[in-house]
Amino acid sequence: MISFAITDRSEKARAHFHRMAAEHMRPISRKYDDQEHDLPTEWVDWYWRTGRFTQPGGEGPSDGFVQVCMQAEELCWGDAGLYLRTPFAGLGGSAVAAAGTPEQKKKFLAVFSELNAEPAWGAMAITEAGAGSDSAAIQTTATPDGDDYVLNGTKIFCTGGEGAAKSPAGFVVVWATVDKTAGRGGIKAFVVPAGSPGMTLVGLENKLGIRASDTATLRFENCRVPRANLLGSDKIRRDDDKSAGDKGFKGAMATFDASRPIVAAMAVGVGRAALDFVKEELAKSGIAPRYDAPPAELTAMERDLAEMEAELQTARLLTWRAAAMMNRGKPNSLEASMAKAKAGLAVTKITQKAVELLGPLGYSKKLLVEKWMRDAKINDIYEGTQQINQLIVARRILDYSSAMLR
């Protein structure tokens, strides 16, 4: 039934994560924007020791995946960079959860729900210098050798890569091809535990925003992982093979589908941070959007605020729709890409406008608005750029294969 009623339990969860964001992230937002490559120990240690065990309370049914989106929104309202630096299993964890065997899940994911001394991170390594939006162009190789696969190649833009590669219980899920002649079908995902010999942290990116987040370049030189660390089947599905394939490339794509609503919700969080703040600041000067203003008297700033509200809510609702479809077990690849595309664009514009509305105050580092503008822009880029998501949406609505619309 069409309903916009948030369950009591999810409302409590939302409030819980909002408090967490306000109390534990906001106070150190500027600090770790300035200190780009430092580990935000206040947040990481608190979250690992305490935060992840705190309970939101509330009873009865939750909004399921929509609640997961709310959590991401609230924490990114706090700080998107710190959120991405949170010690959790990340996209690598999602891949293991989606495609891993029970043994794999236990081995790699258990640490994130257990009491441990040292924080741990999971990460996913896909992008290469020559393969950005074009994941199928991956050059990193995985060669079977006895009981192992041997990985060789270099991965860039690996979010959370430093933590995953260096923390004692961390791991990186690496995409590599076992057979370059097989195209997409040859691409498999491997769990590489932190500290594996041959995996090197080459460096971290200096970024426009989300500076608290570690975006790593990882090199793999004859990096050995047991065959048991392959996620999914080791069968190679040729591009021209019409039989049911394995979970290699498609499994990874499924990870993206599941993650896109969350990534969209993260975007919404950053946009809301800026919009909430701007509305509060302008309200102090008596500027607030009226919905019953005489058309000739409506000010440009009022209209801007109303447009920002509408755009943000549009992004949020598209996100929730994609998540609600997951609650119902419906495929949501189209809707997830719609949400991702809209959220990235909407919050980019909202935060850019927020800087303008606050004028000199918006441009100054004394406030966080300029930071949110820098943070927001990542949402147009990672986990599928704006253009890639448009492409996916276009293919779906036109019922075109990737060969028909490139």
Added chain:
Amino acid sequence: MISFAITDRSEKARAHFHRMAAEHMRPISRKYDDQEHDLPTEWVDWYWRTGRFTQPGGEGPSDGFVQVCMQAEELCWGDAGLYLRTPFAGLGGSAVAAAGTPEQKKKFLAVFSELNAEPAWGAMAITEAGAGSDSAAIQTTATPDGDDYVLNGTKIFCTGGEGAAKSPAGFVVVWATVDKTAGRGGIKAFVVPAGSPGMTLVGLENKLGIRASDTATLRFENCRVPRANLLGSDKIRRDDDKSAGDKGFKGAMATFDASRPIVAAMAVGVGRAALDFVKEELAKSGIAPRYDAPPAELTAMERDLAEMEAELQTARLLTWRAAAMMNRGKPNSLEASMAKAKAGLAVTKITQKAVELLGPLGYSKKLLVEKWMRDAKINDIYEGTQQINQLIVARRILDYSSAMLR
């Protein structure tokens, strides 16, 4: 030298055509929007007998092609549909002027500067049902036969086609292929005099706007024209032939280059009609854009007006630039397409916004604003759609051939 000073002579010409538009076009604007396929005799007869011989006065140098743009702007400020219905040589005349021999020019163009009893029109027939933006896909054939070419095919969207096909001294310049295997190189232009046996006016389009203009479908069935009516060389230049070619397809393209600034200026005229009117109407209610308003007090309507002014002036200046380059004899294909693309889009948005700003008054047929919105939209479409002009601009700035960017 960079200068925005209009010469005295061009200022007088502008004023002259503005009066003509205000006195002879505006009073019958609504009438011939309502009476879609009627000949606007008031305008046509007056222009043919009197209008075309009136002199703007003024001495000294003119702004050359920029003045030509001003003339088009003023008359389309009057009424774009009537302007297109004006008895003149039109695009067909431009093609003859660009690619015709002295004999051809004399034969077909002289009528437009002589005192004649009956009005005449020239037109160009390119588009076919299966060849819209893709002119090279033309299917109409021209087969040499003795001293003649025999034309067969059907042309649509022929602006001014009724007048050109039916007026005693009218003519249609028809694009046809003499050799389908030769691609673009096989396409030639033929002057078909009005009344030629085998040329039939199949019908006129019922359009969104510019309803005073006759947009014709013309059928050619074994329509014979003398070989002397071919414009340019009869040599076929193969697509793979790198030698200097003739003026067939390229000559036609040159006609477009020369016409695009004028078409852009026509667009600017329609946009200005709407903007001028809206500003006057809003000023009566005390609404006028301030350029020194306190940012928090600027109204949404003021900002809309200022944006419309900026967009219109941008379109006008891009248009004038392309025209001024012609004054200097510089190639202006890039700049002409820029002007056309910007003008079409700008005035579409300006007129749409004008309707909104006037609210219920804007939507009513009691005023002309709604008509200008309908008229304006043609500028995004004819003489190269928005997308085609973007494509041309893109190829130029990227230095790509049409094979590299389709």
Added chain:
Amino acid sequence: MIDFSPSEEQALVVDTVRQFAEKEIRPVARKCEEAKQLPADVLARAHELGLVANALPEAYGGGGERSAVTGALIAEELAWGDLAIALAVLSPALGALPIADFGSEAQQRAHLPGFLGNRFAPGALAIVEPRVGSDAFRPATLARRAGSEAGSDYVIDGAKCLVPWLEGGTHVIVTASEGAEARAFVLPRSAAGLTAVRDATMGVSALPLADLTLRSVRVPESARLAAFDVRRLVARGRVALAACGVGVARAAFEVARDYAKEREAFGTKIAQKQAIAFKLADMAIEIDGARLLTWEAAWKLDQGDDALREATLAINQVKRVALEAADGAVQVFGGHGYVRDYLPELHLRNARGLAVFEAIALV
């Protein structure tokens, strides 16, 4: 719990109305537009579906199933068929819902059964005024008491426009300012001093829209809707119009998508060009987003909220999205988009109406 799937009953209604739009409305829409004439038979058959009647109180023979969300679902499907005919089909709500919402029992008894008979009975609501900055919340049309004693008559002066004025209507609800308050009055069409002249508009030409002039129109106090709340009325109007706009946008999107998959240029389908494909993708995203905003506003109305904020955000978004979709459809069609043999130009004219209408439909 957050959810975006219509209930089974709603899905059934949507399916019925969509079929009606496809089989009854679409085949006649262009002809009606050109003839500036509504299809009386289609309105009669629409009346049989009971779309408006279902939302009216059971006490007077209605279905008693008022739901703004369901209303929005219905409006979208009808407007997907054709905006002018959709507004005509929904016009009984203009006369009935304000009386159901703000009228006394006596007013309801007097007026509601008329909309629940066997015959299609249109309503009329006069909100918009023929001036720059027409403001539903502060009508320039004025209502003053004819005398100083309590309960004395009202005298109304002013002008209205864009008032749906279908054949067979008997009354019109007119808003007017009494001091700083917006009031609403139920007037018979025959009221002395009230004149109506049909206007011609850029779009929705099949729908008769009247300019009203009110010159010292005298009505008894009993003609006033005592509980009238202009914010609620406007919110309901904006949600209904937003839902209609989503329907227009969707129709424009679909016709553009289908044409792009058919039409060839430069050797491929034009839908295979990124410039076209991405435009279609943007349309699809924006339309879905605007629909969700509209649903949220409708849902809030159903919760008893004023929802003016959500309704305003929704209609603002929809008027932009629908115009862009219609304009985009014209572009996709190229020259064919500019001629009246195809639908894009009509969608463009209709879509622009969304920016100037107010309370031309209600949920």
Added chain:
Amino acid sequence: MIDFSPSEEQALVVDTVRQFAEKEIRPVARKCEEAKQLPADVLARAHELGLVANALPEAYGGGGERSAVTGALIAEELAWGDLAIALAVLSPALGALPIADFGSEAQQRAHLPGFLGNRFAPGALAIVEPRVGSDAFRPATLARRAGSEAGSDYVIDGAKCLVPWLEGGTHVIVTASEGAEARAFVLPRSAAGLTAVRDATMGVSALPLADLTLRSVRVPESARLAAFDVRRLVARGRVALAACGVGVARAAFEVARDYAKEREAFGTKIAQKQAIAFKLADMAIEIDGARLLTWEAAWKLDQGDDALREATLAINQVKRVALEAADGAVQVFGGHGYVRDYLPELHLRNARGLAVFEAIALV
């Protein structure tokens, strides 16, 4: 006669400045941005070009060739190199031009020669104020007479921000309201009650920008620019900033274009994709259009017009166009657009500054 070709002299200046931007500014721009430090040697060499000096009156050793059009051409090229360094190079004009335009002969004699020496001498102009709705025409900073007698001192109170505050500067021109009139005063940096603190901003980080606090700063009447005209000053600021913005936009466009022609994805250059190619085409069109608007405003200034309207239209257009170009460049670069090894992210941060600056450069 309408024409858009720079004169031969202008073409020469443009060529010189472009080469300077390419060879001197660009190589150090990123390093300066990260270090938040201006390149003193580059400023010194820029000073030798005499770009500002050329516009100052001959009577004090300037070139006497004031032209807003030429100024706009120069500003575009410098900002194409780097916005922060461009604003630094042009900063002497902030101190000199208001005095040349609005100052008495005595004020000109006192201040102008300082900008015309062998050494680069920066100026400072304090217009923007640290509040929502900062309004150059109506400063919240207040100036009042210390006494009631004619010619008595002024006392200034208020706050300013985004004031270029380069090493080696001696004075700052501050605007303040006396009643409804905007006034301008030349203050020594050492004035009692005046404090300056460097602020950090999102972009143009190499440029020191100060927050000023003025607490009962007392200045003689002779510090006032008697002929001050805030409209003219703001118009000149908007034209200069618009020209800078065109430079930023062009730089973003070029880097995006070049990258798109290099970068491969899915088997072709990404520039061969319509989504990218059309975006680049739109950038090119909008940048050219914005430049022409800027030139027109500059030309009107040179005709002696107030040109506030044209200047405002130009800067409004430019701030949108530059932001879109920079944002588009980030998109074209994808992930690389987000990292500080490449220029797009810097263009984006700088472009947004165009919306908040006012009179940070002058022509």
